[in-house]
Amino acid sequence: MTEAGTQRRAHAPISVSFEFFPPKTDAMEASLWQAIRKLEPLAPEFVSVTYGAGGSTRERTHSTVSxxxxETSLKPAAHLTCVAATKDEVDAVVRDYWDAGVRHIVALRGDPPAGAGTAYAAHPGGYQSSADLVAGLKTIGDFEVSVSAYPEKHPESGSFDVDLDVLQAKVDAGATRAITQFFFDNDHYWRYLxxxxxxxxxxxxxxxxIPIHNFKQIAGFAARCGATMPASTAARFxxxxxxxxxxxxVAAAVAAEQVRDLVKGGVTEFHxxxxxxxPLVNAICHTLGIKPHAPAASAVNA
Structure with a gap:
């Protein structure tokens, strides 16, 4: 294992965080809150709620975070992006989160709205980049700010050097944690680290x-975001x-093997x-030794 890969000791406590997406229908609402009830007793460090392309789920994200x-003991982190909004519009959302008690933001550049094509173009009156957004957040409140990182580099980055320049800019602006794009070959993570x-x-x-609950769906996600799906993993499905x-x-076994290998290398935090x-996430956490501390304190109604 590389020197960077052994930055943390495997015997250190393991911590986890979970990402959810805001529901679009009553059935999806029920599924979301069933998942929250199931995972809340694991006492994650935080849970994040995603933000659709072009801010398309802004109200649903805010409602879910609120x-x-x-209604739970969880610490929510709200995703926020730069696209399709002015600085004033984004700042208004940020202040609403602060007033509601949210102290953690996942700051992302974001994707263009559906139908706008694949090329990113900053709003002329908006934040121009994720680093710009991080800096803006810090002027509004003392948020904890998480940002993205790409073990196989961002698909739009010309090189790893460019990719790392972007990460450095986000850190210089005040980011305190980076959460990686999912990957299936741990060597990508160690080299990136x-x-x-x-x-x-x-x-x-x-x-x-990301547990592979549906191979076709997850392989499609991987192809779109530049994450390699190893042939050995595909063969198992x-x-x-x-x-x-x-x-x-099979998905539980594949995920458990991957996280155990990362733990052996000294990783202590997983998102x-x-x-x-x-269910799959709960099983993986159980494998990591993360078990319910107590029955969930909340009484959430689906």
Whole structure:
């Protein structure tokens, strides 16, 4: 294992955080809150709520974050992006979060609105980059700010040097944690961590993990965001397209192996992209030794 990869000792306590997305329908609302009830007893460091392309879920994100604050013991982090909004509009959202008691923001550049094409263009009156957004957040309140990181580099970055320049700018602006894009080959993470530390960037680089509950869907996500799907991983799901029960068992084994390997290398923090599905994430956490501390204190109604 590399020197950077052994930055933390494997015997240190393991901490986790979870990402949810705001519901669009009553059925999705029920699924979300079922997942929250299932995972809340694991006492995650925080839970984040995503923000749709172009800010398309702004109100639903705010509503979900507010309800988590009001009805659970969890610490919510709200996703926020730069796109399709002026600085004043974004700042108004940020102040609303601060007034509601939110103290953690996941600051992202964001994707263009649906139908606007794939090229990113900053709003002429808005924040021009994620680093610009981080700096703006810090002028409004003393937020904890998490940002993104890309072990296989961002698809739009011309090189790892450019990618690391962007991360450095976000750290210089006040980011305190980076959460990685999901990956399936841990060597990508270790090489990336070496590059980050060689740059003198010392904030936590938290591995983002996504359980493969549906291979076709997750492989599609990976292809769109530039995350490599190893042939050895794909082979383990061959022939299971019509067998969701076996898929779940294989997915749990694959994810557990990956996180155990990262723990052996000294990783102590993990961020799970739950897709509002709790069982696999709960099983992986159990494997890591993270078990319910007590029954959930909240009485959340789906």
């Amino acid at each position: 309800r988590i604050l009001a 070496d590059r980050v530390r060689a740059r003198g960037i010392n904030i936590p680089i938290v591995p983002g993990q 061959e022939g299971l397209a019509d067998d969701p029960e076996t898929t779940q068992l 799970f992209y739950t897709l509002n599905r709790a």
